[in-house]
Each structure stands twice: as structure tokens, then as C-alpha cells.
Amino acid sequence: MPILYNKDKKNGLFYIPSGGLGPSVSAAFSYDKSSYNQSESDPTPTITGTAGGSFNATAGLVFVDTGTHNSSTGQIDLSASTIDNHSITYTVDGVQSGVTIGVTAAPFSNVYSFEFDGVDETFSTGLSLAYTAVPNVTLSCWVKVNYTGVGAHTSSYPVGINSSHPNGSPIRLHYNGSTSLILIQGQGGNTFGTTNLNDGNWHHILQTIQYDTGGTIFNVYIDSVKEITDKLLYAHIPLTGDFVIAGITTSTKYFKGNIDEVSVFNSVLSQTDINTIYGSGTPSNISSLNPLAWYRMGEEATFNSGTGIWTLTDQGSGGNDATSNNMEEADRKTDTP
Amino acid sequence: MENNRTYTILNISDLAKVDFSQVGETSANTVRKSIDETQFAIKYNTTPTFISDKAVTPIDVLNYSEVLALMATDAWSTNEE
Numbered sequence: 001m002p003i004l005y006n007k008d009k010k011n012g013l014f015y016i017p018s019g020g021l022g023p024s025v026s027a028a029f030s031y032d033k034s035s036y037n038q039s040e041s042d043p044t045p046t047i048t049g050t051a052g053g054s055f056n057a058t059a060g061l062v063f064v065d066t067g068t069h070n071s072s073t074g075q076i077d078l079s080a081s082t083i084d085n086h087s088i089t090y091t092v093d094g095v096q097s098g099v100t101i102g103v104t105a106a107p108f109s110n111v112y113s114f115e116f117d118g119v120d121e122t123f124s125t126g127l128s129l130a131y132t133a134v135p136n137v138t139l140s141c142w143v144k145v146n147y148t149g150v151g152a153h154t155s156s157y158p159v160g161i162n163s164s165h166p167n168g169s170p171i172r173l174h175y176n177g178s179t180s181l182i183l184i185q186g187q188g189g190n191t192f193g194t195t196n197l198n199d200g201n202w203h204h205i206l207q208t209i210q211y212d213t214g215g216t217i218f219n220v221y222i223d224s225v226k227e228i229t230d231k232l233l234y235a236h237i238p239l240t241g242d243f244v245i246a247g248i249t250t251s252t253k254y255f256k257g258n259i260d261e262v263s264v265f266n267s268v269l270s271q272t273d274i275n276t277i278y279g280s281g282t283p284s285n286i287s288s289l290n291p292l293a294w295y296r297m298g299e300e301a302t303f304n305s306g307t308g309i310w311t312l313t314d315q316g317s318g319g320n321d322a323t324s325n326n327m328e329e330a331d332r333k334t335d336t337p
Numbered sequence: 338m339e340n341n342r343t344y345t346i347l348n349i350s351d352l353a354k355v356d357f358s359q360v361g362e363t364s365a366n367t368v369r370k371s372i373d374e375t376q377f378a379i380k381y382n383t384t385p386t387f388i389s390d391k392a393v394t395p396i397d398v399l400n401y402s403e404v405l406a407l408m409a410t411d412a413w414s415t416n417e418e
Contacts, residue, residue, distance in 0.1 A: 117340060117401070119408055120362065120369035120378060149402045151409020252372065252414045256405075309363060325367040326380075 025050045027097040029074065029090045035102035038078045039109075045074040045090070053092025061086035061103070078103060108285040110261065112298020113142075114310075115333045116246040118150060118256025120326045123245035123312065127264065127293050127320040129161050131236050134292075135211035138265040139171055140277055141245075142337045143205060144258040145180050145198045152177030156255040157248045158205065159262055162241035170248055171207050171220075173197060173255070182220050186233040193220060193227035202260070202337035204278050208268045211236065219268075224278035226271075243293065245322065258335055261286075263316065264293040282337050291316040303329045342380045344404035345388065346397040349375050354393050359385035371412050378404065 026049030036043055042064055045055075055063065055074040060082035063071030067080070074090065081103045089098040116122070129137055143158045150156075153176060160170020174183035175198065182193030182205065197203050203223055210217040216237050220228040245262055247254035261283040269277075269289070277286055286294065294315040301312050310324035310332070324331075342361065352365050361380040362368050368377040376396060379385075387393045399407065407413060 117380075119344065119380070119404055120367070122367075149405040151406065151414075154409055154414060252369070254369075254408075307363075308358075308361075324363070326362045326369075328361055 025093045025095045027053060027090050027092050027095040029097065030099065031076075031101055034100070035104060036076070036078055037104045037106050038081075038083070039106035040078060042075050042078055045088075047074075047090070049090075049097070050092045050095070053090050055088060055090050057088045058086050060084055061088065061101070076101065076103075108283075110283045110296070110299065110336050111334055112296075112301070112332050113144070113258040113260035113336050114246075114297050114327070115258050115331050115335070116255050116327075118156065118254050120247070120254060121331065122247040122254065122325045123295070123310070123322040123327075124325060125243045125245070125293065125295075125314075125320045125322040127243040127318055128241070129243050129264070130241070131211060131216070134266050136266065136268045137209040138206065138267065138269045139209070139263075140204070140206045140265070140269075141171065141262045142202055142260040142283060143173075143197065143255075144200070144202045144260075144335065144337075145173065146200075146257040147175050147180055147198045150175060150256055154253070155183065156253045157244075157246075158255045158257075158259050159243070159245050160248050162244050162248055170253075171205050172253075182222065182227060184218050184220065184228050184231045186218065186231045187215070191228050191231050193222055195222045195227065197222070202258075204281075204337070206269070206274055206277065209237075210268045221274055223281070224271075224274050243320075245295065258333060260297045260336055262293075262295040262297060263291040264318075265289065266292045287315070292318045293320055295322050298332050301332065303332075305329070340401040342382055342401065343384070344378055344380045344399045344401065345395045346376050346378055346399070346407070347393060347395055349377055351393045352377060354387055355379060356385060356387055359383075359387070369408075369413075372415060373412070378408075380404075 028049035029045045029047045031043050031045050055071040057069040061069050062077040062080040064075040064077045065071050065073045083105050085102045089096050139159050141159050155172050155174050157170035172183045173180050179196040180198035184191050206221040208219045215232050215234040218231040295312045303310050312322040314320050370377045
């Protein structure tokens with residue numbers, strides 16, 4: 001015999017469903033946090049109310065089970081979702097509740113670099129840096145030079161532009177058999193940097209290339225300190241050609257060692273910007289400087305075992321993904337600045 | 338890390354005979370050529386069949402330190418200093 005509690009003292013007939021008075025329906029659910037970054041495990045909600053309902057989210061949030069913003073499980077695909085605050089609702093038997101979940105970018109992490117053999121290993125990018133299109137350029141990279149076994153009185157280019165012009169456009173390292181210094185050839189002959197880069201340590205190299213009516217002006221910074229100032233080339237360069245990493249094939253100058261965090265800017269960066277890139281001697285997130293190209297050199301990279309080609313997804317604005325030449329999967333190393 | 342790959346110098350006329358699935362180079366378009374473009378270099382961990390079956394005869398078979406020394410010569414590198 002059911003017992004009815006009529007707290008408002010209503011008069012009339014009371015209908016009792018044939019199944020009796022069942023439990024009330026609840027759409028209560030929750031995630032264990034209100035915000036997740038994209039490198040975290042995809043979270044699944046806990047349904048504390050009635051099971052068997054469905055989830056729906058605002059556009060931009062992607063659920064694992066469907067690849068859309070509708071779901072039966074509510075597990076969020078963080079890496080596929082946009083960075084934003086998303087509303088998620090759970091509906092069961094016409095009852096609905098909602099939460100707001102934030103998806104944030106993964107924190108900056110640098111665990112990889114690429115090692116180059118100095119024989120024929122490079123990356124091509126397809127990024128054209130002809131001075132007519134990009135008159136002011138900044139090139140930035142971290143290098144760990146290893147010139148053991150390399151012939152003396154040679155040059156190599158950790159980054160640069162494939163060009164018919166014999167000098168100037170790349171970051172150029174000269175090796176005299178024991179030490180390796182930055183070299184710029186131009187008005188007045190050769191100008192060398194002062195820091196020996198062949199010391200087994202990581203160094204940051206940044207070179208600005210500035211258009212001037214009289215020619216092209218170079219400045220070079222090692223570990224955020226300017227070592228070559230306002231070196232003038234009479235010619236305007238780079239003339240033509242694409243940005244490349246670890247070797248200028250037209251000049252047979254291949255880099256031997258490790259390279260990390262390569263970036264290109266379509267402007268001449270200030271000393272403040274350069275200090276931001278160098279930080280305290282380790283790479284950091286440079287997205288706020290709006291690079292034209294940014295290759296993480298191991299992060300945001302995929303290896304196709306069928307073709308044997310690495311692809312580096314461009315993290316800059318240009319969308320020029322880099323592809324490897326003559327490299328293998330094992331060339332990605334856990335050796336970083 | 339020590340580089341134990343074998344580097345082999347071949348005659349440019351053999352370029353079309355190279356099976357690039359068996360070597361470290363990506364394609365015929367990416368091999369390093371000598372300055373006069375009469376020779377090119379390949380590298381591998383396991384001897385490719387086109388060499389073992391003598392379809393291609395190497396000009397030279399080198400280890401890593403030996404190929405670095407060769408690449409530093411005037412025959413393989415331009416000197417712009």
C-alpha cells in the first residue's frame with residue numbers, strides 16, 4: 001500500500017502510475033576539473049544522475065566517440081577541440097543540466113632536436129624569402145655544433161636560403177679546425193663573431209637581414225649578445241630561393257650537429273624580442289612574437305615510415321611545413337638546449 | 338651517438354639503378370653530388386641488393402669519419418673563404 005505525502009493539503013484524486021512512483025530523473029554530471037590543457041588525457045564525465053542520456057556541446061568542442069559535438073559518453077577529445085570555454089549539456093528523459101569546460105593550449109615543452117650528419121641531411125620548407133617579397137628577415141635557431149671529423153677551413157649553414165648568391169643569406173659558421181665562429185662576408189671582407197660555437201654546448205644564433213637602399217645589412221647575435229654589427233653587403237639578398245635547414249644544397253655546405261627551435265620572422269627583431277627568444281638560455285614559447293615560420297624540430301613532427309620522410313608542422317603563420325631530405329627516424333634526438 | 342652507417346660513393350651513371358627504399362637518401366633529387374656531378378653518395382645500414390648483386394659497383398665504400406673527410410675535399414665542397 002503506497003503512502004502519499006500531501007504536504008500542500010490539496011484536494012482531489014491522485015493518480016499512481018502503474019509502475020509505481022519511480023525515482024526522480026536527474027541530469028547531474030561533472031568533470032573532475034573545470035579546465036584542461038590539450039596535452040592532458042581526454043577527460044570523461046561522471047554521471048551522478050540518471051544514466052542513458054546524451055551530451056551536446058557548443059561548436060569547437062569535439063567528443064571522442066563521435067568526432068563531433070554530440071556524444072553518448074561525454075569524453076572530450078582535447079587535442080581536437082578548440083582553445084576556448086565550451087558549454088556542455090547532458091540531457092536525459094527531458095531533463096537537462098550543463099557545465100562550462102575550458103580547453104587551453106598545452107604548456108610549452110621542448111624535448112627533441114634533430115641531429116644532422118654533415119653529409120647530406122637537410123629539411124626543405126618551401127618558404128620563399130626573396131628580398132623583393134620579404135625585405136626584412138630575422139632567422140633564429142639553437143645549435144649544438146659537432147665538428148669532429150669535419151675538414152678545417154670550411155663553412156656550414158644551420159639555416160639559410162637556397163640561393164645562387166654565394167654569401168650572406170644563410171647563418172654561416174666558419175670552422176678553422178678547432179673553433180667555429182659566425183662569419184659574414186660583405187663590405188670590407190670577412191667579419192667573424194667571437195664565441196666559439198664548437199664547444200659541445202647549445203647556443204642560440206639569431207641573424208637579422210635588413211633591406212637598405214645601399215644594400216643589405218646584417219646583425220648577428222649569439223646567446224642574445226650582438227657579435228656582428230651592421231655588416232653591409234652591397235647586393236640585396238636573398239635574391240631568390242627557399243628557406244632550408246642544415247644545408248644549402250647549392251653551396252654544398254651541410255651542418256653537422258643538432259638543431260632545435262628554428263624560426264623566421266618577416267621583420268627585424270628588437271633586442272627586447274631577442275632577449276625574449278633567448279630567455280634564460282632555454283627555448284620558450286615564441287608565438288607572441290608572431291613568427292612567419294616556426295619549426296619545433298621534433299615536437300609537432302611526424303615520420304612516415306613508408307616514405308622515410310619527416311614532416312615538421314609549421315607553427316608560424318606561413319603554413320610552410322618542412323620535409324626531410326635523406327634523414328631517418330632515429331635522427332630525432334632527446335638532446336635539447 | 339656513434340654513426341655506424343656505411344657511406345658509398347657511386348658513379349652518377351648508376352643513379353637510376355638505386356632503389357631508394359633501401360638507402361637513407363630520399364630520392365634521386367636529394368642525393369649529394371660531387372662538384373663536377375660525376376659521383377654521388379648514399380648511406381645505409383644494410384647493404385642494398387643492387388650492390389650485393391653487383392648491379393651497381395661502388396667507387397668507394399666508407400665509414401662515417403672517412404666520408405666526412407671526403408666531403409671536405411675540393412671535389413665535394415666549394416671553398417668560398
